[in-house]
Amino acid sequence: MPKKAKEMSALEVGRLKTPGTHAVGGVAGLLLQVVPTGARSWILRTKVGEKRREIGLGAFPDVTLAQAREKAREARQAIAEGRDPVAEKAAARSALIAARGLETTFDEAARKFIASKSSEWRNPKHAAQWQATLQKYASPFIGSLQVRDVSLGHITKILEPIWTTKTETASRLRGRIESVLDWATVHGYREGENPARWKGHLDKILAKPGNVKKVKHHSALPFREVGTFIADLRKRKGNAARALEVLILTACRSNEVRGATWSEVDLQNKLWTIPDTRMKAKKEHRIPLSDRVIEILKALPRVVGNDLVFPAPRGGVLSDMTLGAVLKRMGRADVTAHGFRSTFRDWAGETTAYPQEVLEHALAHQLKDKAEAAYARGTLFNKRRGLMNDWATYCGTVGAPRGENASPSDLQA
Secondary structure (H helix, E strand, O other): OOOOOOOOOHHHHHOOOOOEEEEOOOOOOEEEEEOOOOOEEEEEEEEEOOEEEEEEEEEEOOOOHHHHHHHHHHHHHHHHOOOOHHHHHHHHHHHHHHHHHOOOEHHHHHHHHHHHHHHHOOOOHHHHHHHHHHHHHHHHHHOOOEHHHOOHHHHHHHHHHHHOOOHHHHHHHHHHHHHHHHHHHHOOOOOOOOOOOOOOOHHHOOOOHHHHOOOOOOOOOOHHHHHHHHHHHOOOOOHHHHHHHHHHHHOOOHHHHHOOEHHHEEOOOOEEEEOHHHOOOOOOEEEEOOHHHHHHHHHOOOOOOOOEOOEOOOOOEOOOOHHHHHHHHOOOOOOOOOHHHHHHHHHHHHHOOOOHHHHHHHOOOOOOOHHHHHHOOOOOHHHHHHHHHHHHHHHOOOOOOOOOOOOHHHHHO
């Protein structure tokens, strides 16, 4: 039986400074190791199974003699129970490293999600909008929180204050938080149901957006005033004024007109083809051009090396505020450029006999009824050409009578 080491006191242990290992007693195999540099640490020399092991118990004096003896006893107890304290320590360290690798805050997850999806978004502004919305409303509550800890309570605290006052923003925010949390789940940063999901969850807590949202349509010019407005607009000079008139005559969106290129336009066949990458519905849109639009386009100056139809003064795309500025100069700050799509739709719906699917295709809308959409798959192009010609004629008529009826071409449509 090995000789039992004398049980040293803390004072005696403190005096041990000779390089080597010194048995300190109290627990079999407990040693104080002193290296030539003077650094000292605790070691438990023992056997695990048939293997001799030296188990580090910490540095002296950070780990006191009493603490070292307690750690040594715990290690020997583990061995007696058939466990390997060295392997357990290594496994714990590995688990800690792995856990840290799966730690991320909500703000970090949001940044990574936005970066991963940015290439899909047609408009670069979408990423900025996502980031701004999340930072303004979500970050103050959960930005620094581990994404795995985000719960229903956090989501309701974020949404409830703005659900009835800023319903559209709140609804969009909910969807964005849900997307970030879904991304985090897929990447292993969190587990369980998404607390921001709507169906079967938040819809039981919050009012349906459609029941509380105050719909705010883009201000539109009454269609009976469009002839007088166009007459005034034609007196205005500059690319922005011409772009606004083309927007009205084609019933297009602002970004579609401002981003128009000459390579999209076929003057000979009176056709403008907007590629799917520039359309809201991500579907190519073919627009029949009226004689007035062709006249405008032919009169526009061409800039060498610039394919834009309506380039800004410095050569880039016109700002989205440019068309609004034209309206303000005309004293019509009460209407918006986008509102002219409603003006066109009101005129077509109230004064013409063109079928609804023709009007919806003219506006590049996706038909909700699947059967109707299948029927109109050909985009009814010839009928739309008649519609756009009639619209251009109407826009060029000042003081159109209030009781106007459908034109002959409408009735034949």
